[in-house]
Amino acid sequence: MPEHSADRIGFxxxxxxxxxxxxxxxxLMQAVLFEATYMPNVRFSEIGLTESLQSLLxxxxxxxxxxxxxxxxxxxxxxxLVIGLLGASLIREQDAxxxxxxFDGAWQILVSLLVLPILFVVIRNGRAFAAELERYxxxxxxxxxxxxxxxxxxxxxLYGRGEMWEAVLGEQYIRxxxxxxxEVTELFGYTLLCIAMIELLLLARRWRQQRLQGxx
Numbered sequence: 001m002p003e004h005s006a007d008r009i010g011f012x013x014x015x016x017x018x019x020x021x022x023x024x025x026x027x028l029m030q031a032v033l034f035e036a037t038y039m040p041n042v043r044f045s046e047i048g049l050t051e052s053l054q055s056l057l058x059x060x061x062x063x064x065x066x067x068x069x070x071x072x073x074x075x076x077x078x079x080x081l082v083i084g085l086l087g088a089s090l091i092r093e094q095d096a097x098x099x100x101x102x103f104d105g106a107w108q109i110l111v112s113l114l115v116l117p118i119l120f121v122v123i124r125n126g127r128a129f130a131a132e133l134e135r136y137x138x139x140x141x142x143x144x145x146x147x148x149x150x151x152x153x154x155x156x157x158l159y160g161r162g163e164m165w166e167a168v169l170g171e172q173y174i175r176x177x178x179x180x181x182x183e184v185t186e187l188f189g190y191t192l193l194c195i196a197m198i199e200l201l202l203l204a205r206r207w208r209q210q211r212l213q214g215x216x
Contacts, residue, residue, distance in 0.1 A: 006206040007139050021195050028053060028191060032184055044179035046096040050187055057190040058090040064197035072204040077122050077129040078136055084118035086193065141199035144192050152189025159185050
């Protein structure tokens with residue numbers, strides 16, 4: 001069996017998973033509509049439903065990345081960096097809670113304790129990481145992750161800028177428009193990252209099966 005044959009996804013499986021992912025996005029958007037309609041006092045705030053869903057997606061993505069890393073060891077440095085990124089984002093989403101119930105700035109310390117050792121390991125093994133990234137970028141999971149990363153950490157930040165919504169709405173500007181724009185696009189970005197981790201887990205499982213078949 002060719003080394004990269006397990007990277008491919010059959011048409012039937014691709015269609016089924018694509019449909020499932022569309023249902024997931026639809027369900028999340030219904031939750032956003034529910035928050036906007038029935039939760040006016042907390043909508044798109046730190047304690048709103050959208051923020052909670054963001055944390056849930058990040059938690060699920062982090063767990064999936066950890067399981068994928070344990071299932072197959074072909075991308076050890078890349079999966080370690082992904083775990084660090086998702087874990088740091090999850091901690092960052094709890095900043096208000098940590099500042100209030102732990103101490104101000106707690107999330108920065110926790111993120112540093114998580115990310116700095118991971119960056120040290122990845123940078124120290126830069127060539128291995130570059131090779132892993134090259135292979136991962138050619139997979140369905142890699143494409144989804146790239147889209148989710150850009151959507152979350154670039155597009156949502158720029159799209160949710162207050163000055164842009166002030167310019168668009170003028171005298172009718174209300175902060176909730178800005179909050180909704182940023183939080184909903186961020187939610188979609190986290191959704192893509194979580195889906196990417198589902199695909200990474202499935203890819204790791206195919207790699208594992210390929211390896212076991214090769215031994216047999």
